Amino acid sequence: VTTEAAALTDRHGVVHALPAPDAEAQVRADDRAHVFHSWSAQALIDPVPVAAGEGSTFWDYQGNAYLDFSSQLVNLNLGHQQPDLVAAIQQQAGRLATIQPSIANDVRGELARLIAEVAPEGMEKVFFTNGGADANEYAVRMARTFTGRRKVLSMYRSYHGSTATAISLTGDPRRWANDSVDNGTVRFFGPYLYRSAFHSETLEQESQRALEHLEQTIQLEGPSTIAAIIIETVVGTNGVLVPPPGYLQGVRELCDRYGIVYIADEVMVGFGRLGEWFGIDAFDAKPDLITFAKGVNSGYVPLGGVVIADRIAAAFDTVSFAGGLTYSGHPLACAAGVATFEVFRRDGILERVRDLGSRIVEPTLRGWVDKHPSVGEVRGQGLFWAVELVRSKETREPLVPFNAAGADAAPMGAFAAAAKKGGVWPFVHFNRTHVAPPLVITEDELVRGLAALDAALDVADEYT
Numbered sequence: 001v002t003t004e005a006a007a008l009t010d011r012h013g014v015v016h017a018l019p020a021p022d023a024e025a026q027v028r029a030d031d032r033a034h035v036f037h038s039w040s041a042q043a044l045i046d047p048v049p050v051a052a053g054e055g056s057t058f059w060d061y062q063g064n065a066y067l068d069f070s071s072q073l074v075n076l077n078l079g080h081q082q083p084d085l086v087a088a089i090q091q092q093a094g095r096l097a098t099i100q101p102s103i104a105n106d107v108r109g110e111l112a113r114l115i116a117e118v119a120p121e122g123m124e125k126v127f128f129t130n131g132g133a134d135a136n137e138y139a140v141r142m143a144r145t146f147t148g149r150r151k152v153l154s155m156y157r158s159y160h161g162s163t164a165t166a167i168s169l170t171g172d173p174r175r176w177a178n179d180s181v182d183n184g185t186v187r188f189f190g191p192y193l194y195r196s197a198f199h200s201e202t203l204e205q206e207s208q209r210a211l212e213h214l215e216q217t218i219q220l221e222g223p224s225t226i227a228a229i230i231i232e233t234v235v236g237t238n239g240v241l242v243p244p245p246g247y248l249q250g251v252r253e254l255c256d257r258y259g260i261v262y263i264a265d266e267v268m269v270g271f272g273r274l275g276e277w278f279g280i281d282a283f284d285a286k287p288d289l290i291t292f293a294k295g296v297n298s299g300y301v302p303l304g305g306v307v308i309a310d311r312i313a314a315a316f317d318t319v320s321f322a323g324g325l326t327y328s329g330h331p332l333a334c335a336a337g338v339a340t341f342e343v344f345r346r347d348g349i350l351e352r353v354r355d356l357g358s359r360i361v362e363p364t365l366r367g368w369v370d371k372h373p374s375v376g377e378v379r380g381q382g383l384f385w386a387v388e389l390v391r392s393k394e395t396r397e398p399l400v401p402f403n404a405a406g407a408d409a410a411p412m413g414a415f416a417a418a419a420k421k422g423g424v425w426p427f428v429h430f431n432r433t434h435v436a437p438p439l440v441i442t443e444d445e446l447v448r449g450l451a452a453l454d455a456a457l458d459v460a461d462e463y464t
């Protein structure tokens with residue numbers, strides 16, 4: 001990809017006009033005056049105006065290029081302006097731009113079939129939503145109706161979305177200001193060996209003790225009151241916590257023992273992030289409901305959904321399911337989803353995620369643990385990794401305090417600024433930076449981006 005001042009030539013040789021740099025002032029002015037932003041103190045932010053994107057790169061109005069190591073919000077699995085997705089949306093818009101969900105529609109049905117084909121056996125039906133939070137809302141509603149029970153168990157270190165039920169399922173501090181919403185959530189500790197709640201020393205201990213703790217929680221809450229347990233297959237924004245061997249199978253067994261519905265939240269890891277269609281395929285456990293969003297169509301048009309085990313879907317064969325959304329299974333979103341399947345298969349996306357992850361990302365990141373005093377632990381799988389930064393490797397004190405803001409967050413701010421200066425857009429959360437680039441990132445881009453993060457870690461080292 002090359003940029004001249006006013007144009008960008010993409011990898012397909014197509015020239016795109018870039019907005020003039022002086023247009024930036026208007027974008028900033030409109031944004032600051034009229035756009036109310038998510039998760040922000042409105043007067044304290046200064047969002048970068050982005051002029052264009054292509055593949056794994058996006059540009060600001062000054063022509064600065066950023067390699068996107070966060071895939072936006074870990075949704076842009078096929079990168080910016082993927083031509084097959086863009087064409088599929090354009091064609092669908094020309095044919096039938098929208099149709100309401102109680103009418104049968106070709107792309108909606110085709111996408112549901114494609115998803116069922118790659119889902120675990122015995123999960124034939126898909127309920128479509130507009131994104132991840134509402135996918136979790138609906139999964140919980142199905143579980144409650146199916147079991148006739150109300151409580152849902154979720155992990156402290158978790159994020160499940162920001163609508164009423166989803167923010168209540170969320171364990172991390174994003175729920176604090178929203179805690180007036182009582183949705184019958186009970187939280188438990190998941191496995192996290194580096195900061196074990198169970199004082200474990202090995203992965204085996206951590207897995208076993210976390211399961212004992214979960215079973216006690218179930219027993220003390222009353223199994224007959226618990227509708228579902230919801231777990232991110234690999235915990236995402238709370239630290240890329242890969243479940244230890246046996247943990248998710250153990251969850252499955254507990255759900256079977258106590259008649260609880262197992263919901264796997266795959267909003268972030270579904271559709272390729274771990275080198276599998278569904279993350280659960282890497283862990284050999286079978287949920288009852290799988291929620292998805294982001295990667296299903298790279299977020300080109302909002303889409304999410306719930307894949308439903310046949311025995312749960314069958315419960316609604318003659319009893320009406322009480323729920324729906326105007327844009328459920330929107331044709332533009334589904335057309336982009338069908339094209340996503342074609343691109344994944346044609347371009348061997350799952351294989352390249354496994355290859356790039358194990359051959360390049362893993363060894364590079366593991367090397368940082370010895371090289372950088374600030375790197376406490378690295379962990380991940382596929383193209384989904386976290387680098388956890390500490391003040392001291394001995395005490396494991398986080399480089400910034402938990403949920404740091406303002407002056408407390410300065411070390412991570414300095415790290416992020418250095419990464420951006422080096423041409424990488426990092427995903428920074430608390431004391432971690434995640435490595436989650438588009439799955440189409442080239443080997444050269446990946447190596448270049450990792451080198452820029454490596455250099456930015458020198459800045460973090462100064463705070464140890």
Ligand code: PLP
Pocket residue numbers: 073131132133134136159160161162232236237265266267268293294304
């Ligand atoms: N679940 C997980 C694991 C997520 O990472 C997210 C978003 O980051 C959500 C749910 C919420 O998805 P959405 O923002 O599409 O509502």
